[in-house]
Amino acid sequence: MQLxxxxxxxxxxxxLVGDKQYLHDAKGNLVPLENVxxxxxxxxxxxxxxxxxxxxxxAQVARFKQHTFDDLQSYEGLLAQEYGGxxxxxxxxxxxxTFDGLMKIIVQVQDYIDFGPQLQVAKGLIDExxxxxxxxxxxxxxxxxxxxxxxxxxxxxxxxxIFALLRxxxxxxxxxxxxxxxxxxxxVVSSKTYVRCYERDxxxxxxxxxxxxxxxx
Numbered sequence: 001m002q003l004x005x006x007x008x009x010x011x012x013x014x015x016l017v018g019d020k021q022y023l024h025d026a027k028g029n030l031v032p033l034e035n036v037x038x039x040x041x042x043x044x045x046x047x048x049x050x051x052x053x054x055x056x057x058x059a060q061v062a063r064f065k066q067h068t069f070d071d072l073q074s075y076e077g078l079l080a081q082e083y084g085g086x087x088x089x090x091x092x093x094x095x096x097x098t099f100d101g102l103m104k105i106i107v108q109v110q111d112y113i114d115f116g117p118q119l120q121v122a123k124g125l126i127d128e129x130x131x132x133x134x135x136x137x138x139x140x141x142x143x144x145x146x147x148x149x150x151x152x153x154x155x156x157x158x159x160x161x162i163f164a165l166l167r168x169x170x171x172x173x174x175x176x177x178x179x180x181x182x183x184x185x186x187x188v189v190s191s192k193t194y195v196r197c198y199e200r201d202x203x204x205x206x207x208x209x210x211x212x213x214x215x216x217x
Contacts (some may be wrong), residue, residue: 013048061212068195072096072107101203106196111188113159118185123149125178126165141168 014021014033022030023044033041075096097104126145148161166179197210 013044064212065195068105069193072105102201103197103199104207106198108194108196110192110194112190112192113186114189115157115162115182115185116187118181119157119162122178122181122185125174125181129170129172129175129178141165141170144168 021033025031094107198207
């Protein structure tokens with residue numbers, strides 16, 4: 001049922017046409033509220049209620065994240081002003097801790113790495129090595145290579161296995177060139193910064209995360 005009249009939406013999802021209330025169905029049609037089954041009406045109300053809370057919580061998390069970065073950057077600004085330095089580590093990773101050592105904040109920068117066309121050159125050189133090596137030798141390398149260059153369901157190669165290849169000290173000249181090609185193929189296409197909060201009750205306790213991820217709560 002489509003009505004070409006002025007519709008006034010109400011907060012609970014109903015639409016007021018004149019003095020009568022309607023709900024849109026999944027096809028965009030207007031269905032009189034009294035014609036909606038009680039179970040469907042209750043489900044609609046429940047979902048809207050939860051989504052309302054989720055929107056508010058999402059906004060709070062976004063504000064928390066921005067305030068966290070602002071506060072930490074302000075602190076680093078004071079350090080830089082006083083000492084000419086800042087808290088930091090490799091790739092911008094940083095740890096901030098309370099004086100009693102029972103709370104800490106870790107800021108981590110995670111790079112997303114993709115591979116350029118040099119990776120296929122590396123694969124060709126590795127294949128040459130595997131063809132010459134006997135079937136019995138370096139079996140663990142063969143397994144890693146197979147896993148590394150097999151794409152997953154999304155068509156992506158196994159990055160962790162590619163990195164594992166780089167850890168092997170093999171003197172074959174073609175292998176060395178292949179590893180050089182892999183390193184040259186690496187390129188950072190994006191970076192994402194994560195803030196993680198931890199606390200513990202005593203210095204000999206394990207750290208526990210202050211969870212703000214709904215999926216891990």
